[in-house]
Amino acid sequence: MAVNENRPVLQFAPFQSAVDEGFWQKLSSLKLDTLGIDQSPISITGFYAPCSHAQVSNHLTLLAESLPSDPSEQLSSPVLSRGNRNRCPVPGILYNTNTLESFHAIDKQSLLKAESKKIWEDIRSGKAEEDSALLSRFLLISFADLKKWSFHYWFAFPALVLDPPATLVDLRPASQWFSVEEAESLSAACNEWRNSSSTADVPFFLVSIASNSRATIRHLRDWEVCQGDGQKVRPKSLFAFFEKFILFLFGLYDPCHLPNNPGWPLRNFLALICSRWNIEKVRFLCYRENRGFADLGLSLVGEALISVPQGRAAENGVCLGWRDPQFVPNAVGWELNRGKKVSRCITLAQSMDPTRLATTAA
Amino acid sequence: GTVERITGPRTVSAFKEKGVLSISEFVVAGDNLVSKCPTWSWESGEPSKRKSYLPVEKQYLITRNVPCLRRAASVEEEYEAAGGEILLDNEDNDGWLATHGKPKETKCDDEENFPSMETLEISKNKTIQSIPSYFGGEEEEDIPDMAEYEEPDNLIETDAATLQSSYLVVHEPDDDNILRTRTYDVSITYDKYYQTPRVWLTGYDEVGHRNYALWLISSRMLLQPELVLEDVSQDHAHKTVTIEDHPHLPGKHASVHPCRHGAVMKKIIDVLMSRGVEPEVDKYLFLFLKFVASVIPTIEYDYTMDFDLGSSSN
Structure with missing residues (x-):
């Protein structure tokens, strides 16, 4: 069926992220106590809920509970944190780097592709029908600067692109x-x-x-x-x-x-x-x-x-369809920061830096 | 089960006599709040901070992403400009519930029943604008200029199905209130010392206050606790709302100090009883949240009370 040119393209409002201070504090202690310089990806859990107010959207929220207590154990057998009606758990993956340079050098396109492929495979296998939260799988890259108590991060909410659009x-x-x-x-x-x-x-x-x-x-x-x-x-x-x-x-x-x-x-x-x-x-x-x-x-x-x-028509000229087992749709979903393609940064020195804490407590 | 695990100093209810709650009464009242106002949930919080006297899964109550469309300060300006009467409650025998402009008895240390507080005066500055600098932080300091790291256009593909900010401008009404929206996580903990609930506020900034088109799809960043004071009734911003460690969550959060909660609750209960209404203890948090609304008038958390407060003797 041909797309009717007169019909508007269905447009979706991007998901928005919100990270609780507890998440960064827990990541810091994980990094100091357990992870060290290990940069292996970590399974995390995000939470969201239906919009509950006419004027504000709900967010994909990360809390302290979003991180596993023991990352090595959790990656092999991911167990979602328990949710409730105000926090529906969504699986995600965290790539935390050791330097700002490696954070910026991350191949974001490949990571997004890898995560969207998981979503696609879960759709194809029927797994997403058993556990529908798999449809909203997300990706987070970060650099935790523990000397400055600052955290550079960037979310992606991979969305499979319908071509032509709905x-x-x-x-x-x-x-x-x-x-x-x-x-x-x-x-x-x-x-x-x-x-x-x-x-x-x-x-x-x-x-x-x-x-x-x-x-x-x-x-x-x-x-x-x-x-x-x-x-x-x-x-x-x-x-x-x-x-x-x-x-x-x-x-x-x-x-x-x-x-x-x-x-x-x-x-x-x-x-x-x-x-x-x-x-x-x-x-x-x-x-x-x-x-x-x-x-x-x-x-x-x-x-x-x-x-x-x-x-x-794929790049090599071979015609692929959604029925083709090799086919993976394109994906979009890196979150913008004030409309720009830049990462975000939050500084928690005021609540985490022991010297500053000592000053404000005095 | 639950009852055996709860051990508190108070075994006989002093709800009506002193306006305070025992630990088990707090759990009962919290259960009722969660069932009537489902935007509230019980949570267990940081494992290391759990209180043994509360059930593991019922350590504190929280409602997230609550909108705050206007600053309390601007609401009060309008109210004063209108020369107005109080909008929140008519219990004018208590400063916390009466007029914002002329508090009558807000000084906490007058109250003999309760220990005095050391931490109440957090700032002698009169204007809320000076508070961020008092803590040495600029509002925007958190976000360094990342322009040099801006990604090339090929990272985010042009996708016809993604709603762009320019579309949001077209679709949204030209309503200045949207510009000023902040959101809050509001939590309620049990304060064992004062034997009352205690309210905590975690704010998230209205990041795009310069450009509201971008804000609508923009980031939600943690608000410095000091900026929370802009959303507190100015009678309380420098006296009863303090910035302290949260008992179950990491970091500093703004909190309404509980030193007078018992006394205020007692007055509310007395007024109800004088009207022939016998308040029930499981309704405590509804009354409490109604009172808290006078301290944070613009944070629109849910405390809907469309049912009887208790048994009426009339």
Whole structure:
């Protein structure tokens, strides 16, 4: 299907990072006590939650708990820190260098490519449907200057690029999309999902609204279950599955607050939807909250068209498609600093430098 | 389970008599806050800083990324310019809850029931602008000029699906309030000495205050604790809000000193009881957060209270 030139390209608001002081303090002590000059990558955990206020987006936050107590152990068997509804864990990787020069010399393109390849492989293997947080895997490079108590760092939130990009058919506040009954049932189902400790930190899900206006939320893995079960019974299972429901949406916790743009996590979700489930017209729900409860006025429902990239001339002239096992889509996602392609730096001398602490305490 | 692990000096509730909380009452009130206002969560914090008298998974309460759209100082200017009456509470028998412009009894050491404080006067400067320099830090000092390290254009590919800052300008209303947004992590710990909750503020800067287009997709950087005082009611900024080590988190954080919390809570409870409302101890934190809102009026944390405070005898 050709892209309609008149339809706008679906644009995503970039994820924003926020690093707690505790993260840098813990990294410093890890470096001093355990890591030494070892520059091996470390598995870390970031946290985010749905947007919960009309005026501010939520961030991907790093806390002291984001770092493992014993990095060597954790890398072999990564165990995500326990989350709760206000901190959904997301896996990430940290490359900390020993000098500023090596920090700047890092081949950022290759690292981004490597991380996006992991996301792609998790989509292809079905792992991302079991653990949807894998879709938001992130990357952090840093140089911890322990003499000056300053930390240079740069985040990347790898997003698989759809080529051509998805176009937008419709995007509205969810409250305008649903009938009153549907909205009530959907809010109740979302609040239930968010309040149950087993699902509160699961950021991607399936929403269906039956003809009696009753909303149901399911895990991504249940897509396969529905399809598989049906196929055993009747061949036109997928069709029957859709027929049964008036509305079907792909839901996600949206950290973004903007009224006209979904947040970054939708990007890799769309890649999953079109590569695993071959859907070209995607209806999505950007789930947002107010004061911790579902807010369908802030939440968005959108309809996007994806032209599944069938084939694309690679540099060597060979035509590769998303079906090709060797193919890995391009990725973007290095975070900008005030609109610029520069790293960030924070100085914590005031709270970490013992001589300064002694002065302020006097 | 939980109850056996909790050992505190107070076994009989003094909630109504003194406005204080026992440790187990703090946990009960915290559970209630988390269930009614789900933006709040219990956390366990730094393992090395855990208090043995609190359950491991319920060391303190926190709500993150709370917007603060305006500086408290500017709110008060407008309020004074309007010659106005207090907007926050009508309990005018207590300075902390009454008018901002004319506090009546905010001096902590007048209170005999509580030990005196040594650390209250953090700055004699009257203007909040001078506070950053008092600590020898410029607001922007954190971020050195990294221009020489700016990456070539090929690092971040032009991607039609990435929302650029210029689009944000077009889409956002021309609202000056957005320019001044800071965000806060607000946490509540239990202060064993004063037997009350204690509030802590960790601020994140409005980095792009010079260029709001960039701010919207720009960095969220830690705010120096001293700058937090701009978001504190000016009656309290130099007296009751201090910069101290957080009991569960690393670093210095701004905190409302708890020396008078018990007395203030006692007054609130008395007022309620005089109206025939018998406050219940699990509602303590809602009352407490309502009172804290008079100290940090522009930080929009959640303490929604759309239910009964207690049993009414009427």
